[in-house]
Amino acid sequence: MDRLGGRKNNEIRDIKITRNYTKYAEGSVLIEMGETKVLCNASIEDRVPPFLKNSGTGWITAEYSMLPRSTHQRKVRESSRGKVDGRTQEIQRLIGRALRSVIDLKALGERTIWIDCDVIQADGGTRTASITGAFVAMADALYKLYKQKLIKKMPIKSFISAVSVGIVNGENILDLCYEEDSNAQVDMNIVMTDKGEFVEVQGTGEEFPFKKDQLYKLLDIGEIGNKMLIDAQKKALGQISDLILGTKTEVVIATSNSHKLEEIGSILKDFNVEILSMKDVNLQGLEIEENGTTFEENALIKAREVAKRTGKITIADDSGLMVDAIGGKPGIYSSRFAGENATDKENNEKLLKMLSNVNMSKRSARFVSSIAVVFPNNEEFTVRGTVEGKIGFEEVGNNGFGYDPLFIVNRYNKTFGELPSDVKNKISHRSEALEKMKEEFEKRFK
Ligand SMILES: O=c1nc[nH]c2c1ncn2[C@H]1C[C@H](O)[C@@H](COP(=O)(O)OP(=O)(O)OP(=O)(O)O)O1
Numbered sequence: 001m002d003r004l005g006g007r008k009n010n011e012i013r014d015i016k017i018t019r020n021y022t023k024y025a026e027g028s029v030l031i032e033m034g035e036t037k038v039l040c041n042a043s044i045e046d047r048v049p050p051f052l053k054n055s056g057t058g059w060i061t062a063e064y065s066m067l068p069r070s071t072h073q074r075k076v077r078e079s080s081r082g083k084v085d086g087r088t089q090e091i092q093r094l095i096g097r098a099l100r101s102v103i104d105l106k107a108l109g110e111r112t113i114w115i116d117c118d119v120i121q122a123d124g125g126t127r128t129a130s131i132t133g134a135f136v137a138m139a140d141a142l143y144k145l146y147k148q149k150l151i152k153k154m155p156i157k158s159f160i161s162a163v164s165v166g167i168v169n170g171e172n173i174l175d176l177c178y179e180e181d182s183n184a185q186v187d188m189n190i191v192m193t194d195k196g197e198f199v200e201v202q203g204t205g206e207e208f209p210f211k212k213d214q215l216y217k218l219l220d221i222g223e224i225g226n227k228m229l230i231d232a233q234k235k236a237l238g239q240i241s242d243l244i245l246g247t248k249t250e251v252v253i254a255t256s257n258s259h260k261l262e263e264i265g266s267i268l269k270d271f272n273v274e275i276l277s278m279k280d281v282n283l284q285g286l287e288i289e290e291n292g293t294t295f296e297e298n299a300l301i302k303a304r305e306v307a308k309r310t311g312k313i314t315i316a317d318d319s320g321l322m323v324d325a326i327g328g329k330p331g332i333y334s335s336r337f338a339g340e341n342a343t344d345k346e347n348n349e350k351l352l353k354m355l356s357n358v359n360m361s362k363r364s365a366r367f368v369s370s371i372a373v374v375f376p377n378n379e380e381f382t383v384r385g386t387v388e389g390k391i392g393f394e395e396v397g398n399n400g401f402g403y404d405p406l407f408i409v410n411r412y413n414k415t416f417g418e419l420p421s422d423v424k425n426k427i428s429h430r431s432e433a434l435e436k437m438k439e440e441f442e443k444r445f446k
């Protein structure tokens with residue numbers, strides 16, 4: 001038999017999660033489960049209750065309330081009545097316990113997260129909707145701390161959601177609306193994590209004492225419901241949920257140059273992506289003709305080709321050296337300066353020869369790196385970084401690659417060949433371009 005609204009027994013109501021619903025709270029979510037609507041706000045306070053002072057540990061606490069016209073008849077405000085009723089107490093403690101169970105309170109540091117759940121419209125399941133919505137608001141608030149580098153990692157151990165189940169007319173049903181709830185013989189709230197663990201089960205069979213096998217059946221449909229709710233939370237949180245789960249977005253670095261791969265990998269090591277080499281995607285040895293007329297065009301040519309073949313986000317670098325005394329040469333021809341398959345040594349020798357009559361004051365030069373990013377949906381962008389220096393009279397140092405032993409960086413008056421890689425990677429053209437790329441990435445994923 002179909003239920004109200006044509007639902008099956010193990011179906012949840014339509015769920016809608018709207019983030020950033022109000023503007024002041026660090027996390028603000030409107031959650032709608034069918035006709036039930038709850039505003040869940042998460043606020044961060046930089047102190048903890050007295051019992052946690054100087055413990056290094058944070059706290060999460062929740063308040064719950066129903067607006068006067070969230071129900072069929074106007075409900076007197078608790079503030080007018082001057083006391084919080086037992087039901088409210090019980091619900092707000094439940095919400096607080098549920099959320100604390102999935103947070104690493106030590107990693108949160110000495111801060112309190114206040115969760116305010118205000119029911120705008122009640123049609124059954126307001127406490128469960130509160131938990132499901134509050135989790136998303138809390139994740140948003142924590143992400144703000146993370147972005148401001150106030151916490152080192154997202155202190156969330158699991159997703160958590162809650163749903164009601166019950167026995168109505170002898171049938172086990174999921175996510176009861178008000179009318180079903182008022183006719184329920186058994187009525188149960190199930191709070192679960194994304195790992196299939198139970199955090200709380202509240203069940204009563206006041207009019208219909210129930211047996212173990214019936215309990216198990218209710219737990220089964222509760223699990224189905226919570227899986228769907230957690231899927232909805234993940235969808236709503238997008239990139240933030242990857243951060244919580246520790247799953248990283250895969251990004252291919254489209255280069256045949258192992259030095260570049262190493263540098264890009266080390267510059268991006270704190271960036272939340274999983275770096276794949278050409279070898280990792282079985283494209284090792286792929287030759288791509290760099291027939292563009294600018295660094296940007298060539299970077300795009302390489303990134304597009306690899307994005308097309310892999311279906312993954314792809315980053316390519318096209319870089320080179322521009323020497324003022326010879327009109328910006330070798331520029332985009334840097335790698336083939338001394339011929340199509342020239343070695344670094346041959347390129348460096350050719351450059352030294354061309355500059356043999358140029359004195360130090362006229363040997364200014366810069367490295368340029370253009371980084372192109374191409375997404376599987378063909379969206380793309382490029383960014384550029386540079387670093388200023390001059391060309392020495394002989395190769396100095398064994399670090400780095402390419403023109404590094406000839407390139408004297410102004411800032412250190414040493415060649416990139418002499419500087420340790422971590423120093424080069426803080427100031428190089430490539431690191432400047434990659435920093436700009438990170439900013440662009442973050443804008444897009446917001
Ligand atoms: O930090 C650097 N330190 C020294 N030399 C550098 C650097 N960055 C670029 N360069 C030189 C090397 C090469 O002669 C040319 C890049 O040519 P470019 O086509 O972008 O790279 P590539 O052919 O080695 O590898 P791929 O195209 O597969 O990414 O500029």
Ligand SMILES: [Mg+2]
Pocket residue numbers: 290335
């Ligand atoms: Mg190349």
